Amino acid sequence: MGPDDLKSLALELGFSTARICRADEAWVAGDRLAAYVADGHHGSMAWMEETLARRQHPTAMWPEAKSAVVVGLNYGPEHDPLPLLERRSEAVVSVYAQNSDYHDLLKKRLKHLARAFAGKTGQQVKVFVDTAPLMEKPLAEKAGIGWQGKHTNLVSREFGSWLFLGVMLTEAELEPDEAERDTCGSCRSCLDVCPTKAFPQPYRIDARRCISYLTIEHKGVIPLEFRQPMGNRIYGCDDCLAVCPWNKFAQTSAEAAFHPRPELKGALLAELAALDDAAFRQVFTASPVKRIGRDRFVRNVMIAIGNSGDEALVPVARMALDDVSPLVRGMAVWALGQLSPRLASDMSETLTDAEADSDVRMEWATLASGNS
Template sequence: MTAMESKPTRGGATDKGRWADPRSQIRDNAMRIGFDAVGFCPATLGPEARARLAHFIQAGYHGDMGWLAAKAEQRSHPQSLWPEARSVIVVGFSYAPKDDPLAITAQRSKGAISVYARNRDYHDLIKGKLKHLAQVLVSRFACEVKVFVDTAPVMEKPLAQSSGLGWQGKHTNLVSRDHGSWLLLGEIYTTLQLQQDETTGDHCGSCSRCLDVCPTKAFPAPYRLDATRCISYLTIEHKGPIPHDLRKGIGNRIYGCDDCLAVCPWNKFARPTTHEQLIGTDTLNAPLLAELVALDDHRFRSMFSGSPIKRIGRNRFVRNVLIAIGNSNDLALRPSAEALRLDPDPVVAEAADWAAEQLDQLSP
């Protein structure tokens, strides 16, 4: 991944006396711009966050994501990324679904796409709003800013926890009292010195639903994720053949996985998102595998223009679809797998072989 950030920008002089509480002013503006949660913390991370990242990398849980190890120092120490930073403003954008996001996993002739990817690319949406908020900071507080959305070497979830937006649950994702597990995050690093918001503490208690539901058993322990077994990693980040022992667990999930998020009890407090660009479209809420597997590069790019799915490319996407076809128990999909057994991409061809073989076992 590449950093998505703004260049440091300096604002002019302003009457700071009018802004006795910068946090209140920033929060009010952020909510008017459209964010659902806002928090503040120092541009530092404690030893626990650094130790967790070090263990994750040393255990090899990052798999193909070499960029995590390559920029571990910048992730562990925000001021290594930008020495002038004094505070971080963390914003949350709710994408809570209206319906049960796991219902699609029972419809095996259709593909299950992670909720956040069923419409427009949230990176672009959040980044635009962050830049708007950053301009407010620059003009009113004569500070410098940098804007980040997911793709920079930033430990978003520990920063969100430090800023009081929630806590990292046992599934390692952020959990919010107000928004459950359905917050997308963005950050503004700034030279402005801001008081830290009160943290919420951990409220997972004895619950282990997120750990128990994982189809591929990707959690070696609470608060520990082995990404190399995670369906989101396997279907998005992993470029090669998906390990055979994990394929059955993937089911019909063709881009990401929401299982550990969807079962979190704190979701009962989350209201369905009102952001139209994050509400799933009819095309992507329950797409037919037979149609998706037939996509060539041109039609793939056309179908997923403006979608986060586009970045993994046709070959990786069709590989995922073929795994879903192999798990479908639908003999009507066998010709679709057969048609790709000689695909120019060897990973696609291997997945097609596997899918056809799985369906052959159903024949009388």
């Protein structure tokens, strides 16, 4: 099976694009990653530091790897997600997480591709979809699928910002495609739109300031300075992706598995705040959202409620003061302080000393000091 046949089969299997690059050549991506970790920009994602040596080059993962077949699957949304940020009493979930977990679909197809190639050629193969310590985006750039923009995400001439990536490494020496060149030019749209100023410089992101990191990876109390900029984003953030001018060429995904599930179309914050653990698991079955757990999820919802400006949500915030999770209770204190400062101030006089959890006490104390 030659390179053209391999790429044709990938398209037949439902991938939107497939291209090839060398996996055994020197590259600068490893050094950039090491500098990123050294600067602490990975935040609490300790696994990035723990697996750094293996992440720095494909052959560190598999010494026999000679070529990489990089596939992309379009998940372009039907509508621009940015206007949803103005509907403050509704929740905004990142486009990629509005339905099924893409890992499962990509890996199933990629394994099919790998089996067919191995069966025809007898060559060894390994497949990777995001969860393994392999840098897919530099490989995708090397293969010519797109380039890493100033927001560090992949940008495609054909699909804009909306591509899921997967990689098949093989010991076969396949003819590589031409690499893509960076055509961001002088554009700063992705850098300037970031609500939390998470880009210390072009092509570098500080995860500790990124809303996607804060709502998904960060396990504790979200720092005060980032709460209002979060708006109604409760899982991830698409701002730097959605604003990219190359999205004028983007296409709506044909995959039904990536279309928003009904529960997330115009999902009301009040309804999501009421989810207990069982209901949360039911609503987000087979969804990427499920992995952060109910407490972190409702923590995010409470912050969105505080940012809503909707006084009708005051009872929802008050009810969350009795939540089983101190994380939720703490953010409910903050939300109440945003929606009804006078009521929250009155309540703080009687509740501060009684509250057993230090983080929640801190939220009451912060509110009482007028720094909420």
